[in-house]
Amino acid sequence: MSAALLLGACVDVHVADYKRPDTPAKTSWSDKTGTLVSPAATIEPDWWKTFQDPYLNTLIDKAIGGNFDIKVLAARIDVAHAEIAEANAGALPSADLGAGANFQKVTSQPFSKQYNLAGQVNWDIDIWGKVEKGVQAQTAEFHATEADWRAGYLELVSNVATTYFQILQFDDQIVAQQKMVDENKQILAIYDGLSRNGLIPQTQVIRQQAEINRLTKDLMDLRRSRKVANNALCTLIGVPAGEFEVPAGHLQQRVQLPPVPAGLPAQLLSRRPDIVAAEFRVLEAYKLVGEAKLAQLPTISLTGHGGTASFALSDLLKSFTFGLMPSIDIPLLDPSVRAHVKTTEAQSGVAEQQYRQTVMGAFEEVETALVNLDAHRQQRVELLQEVQRLRLVADQIEAQLHEGVVSQLEVFETERTLLQAQLDVLANHQEILADTVLLYKALGGGWPAVDVEAQTQAKQ
Structure with a gap:
């Protein structure tokens, strides 16, 4: 035992206390309008209900219950939970029981037979806590898979919402496009009459055709895109493509533009499931380094065995033998153990960099969503003014038509310009909705904040 202690003193088994990897500091976002609000009051867990569309709520409920990507992530949580018990089993005794018979015939000797029954119990005593480190590592992985599920949930809800918005936008665009086709056919009829009377060249008729x-x-392309988006939505909600169709509707009538609080705190990123998962995997890497270092220390085992043997099956249980054998295994030279320590330390560095990469990507996503949302809201003001003024022009042109001042062609041209401006407002409406969804997603979508370090300390 003294030799084991001496070896332990010569081996580096120190593992630094867990500390969240440092990242560039960010105290606020570039959008500093409004009073700073608390993270708890910023995003509700069911934030999609702020769009005030009951049909969207129904679609999201179906997706949460039927999407197969979410089911895969949930199954991985079950696997990670089971692996905790598997890791914990390394500190528990194991027992074996065996029975056998031996029949033998040697020339000039009588036929012999022997029966035996034996059992063995083996216990590798986890005196250094190596197994416990492995259990802690697997527990961290379990929490990481839970965060993966939350990230998948957030991704699913976002995809359902944006796909649904696209489908409704296609519906409005199809109606507007059909109107444009009909009006241009009326223009063609006018051109055809003018051409027959020799007032315009035939090339203008052909150009209109x-x-x-x-x-x-x-x-046709809009109708195709609508069907493709509907197929994607089918997959998201867990039904075969083509087996479900969103009823035709109008985006601006069904889906309201929700208010987004100003003064968003940067601390909201602690809610992002992908950041939480990345940090748990840093913690897991720390624990695996500790497990690898402790594997350099001697292991102590207790082996107990017992059994019986008899030439007659009826006498098998009349006598038993028992034994207990403690042993110590001192790893004097095992290059693979030292190499594994280096490997886990390198993997820990990778996990830390991946965490930083995830945080930096989150900063960019939030800032981009805020920039897009602000720009599209400002554009909306201009677009609405444009539509209002073009509508006034259209009304005046229509009045002039009745007075015989202008031709029907000028009316059609004015209506076409107004219709295009209305389509621009529609596209802007969809952009703001998508920006809002991406912002909620980038900020963690209402999931509660997780303090990985606090959880670690609570388990110690």
Whole structure:
């Protein structure tokens, strides 16, 4: 035992206390409008209900219950939980029981037979806590898989919402595109009459026919895109593509633009599931380094065995033999053990860099979402003013038509310009909705903050 203690003193088994990897500091976002609000009051867990669309709520409920990506992530949580028990089993005794018979015939000797029954109990005593380090590492991985599930949940809800918004936008665009086709056909009829009377060249008629061909092609493409988006939504909610269809609707009527609080605190990133998962995997790497270092120390085992043997099966249980054998295994020279320590230390460095990479990516996602949201809101003001003014022009042109001042062609041209501006407002509406979804997703989507270090200290 003294030799074991001497060896332990010569081996580096120190593992630094866990500390969250340092990252560049960020106290606030570039959007500093408004009073700073608390993280708890910023994003509700069911934030998608702020869009005030009951049908969207129903789609998200279906997706949460039926999406197979989420089910895979949930199954991985079960696997990680089971692996905790598997890791913990390394500190428990193991027992074996065996029975056998030996029949033998030697020339000039009588036939012999022997029966035996034996059992053995082996216990590798975890005096250094190596197994406990492995259990802690697997527990951290279990929490990381839980965070993976939350990240997948957030990704799913975001994808359902944005896909649904796209489908409704396609519906409005299809209606508008069909109207443009119809109006251009009316313009073609006017051009055709003018050409027959020799007032315009035939090339203008042909050019208008080509314009109708282009608009019709675009209409077909919108209908195709609508079906493709609907197929994607089917997969998201867990039904075969083509087995479900979103009823036609109008985006701006169904989905309201939700208010997003100003003065968002940077601490909201502690809610992001992918950051939480990355930090838990740093903790896991720390624990694996500790397990690898402790593997350099001697191991102590207790082996107990007992059994019986008899030439007659009826006498098998009449006598027993027992034994107890303690042993110590001192790893004097095992290059693989030292190499494994180096490997785990290097993997710990990778986990730390991946955590920093995740945090930096989160900073970019939030800032980009805020920039896009602010720009699209400002553009909306201009677009609404443009539509309002073009509508006034359209009303005046319509009045002038009745007075015989302008031609029907000018009316159609004015209506076409107004319709395009209305489509721009529609696209802007969808962009703001998508920006809002991406912002909620980037900020963690209402999940509670997780303090990995506090959880670690609580378990120690």
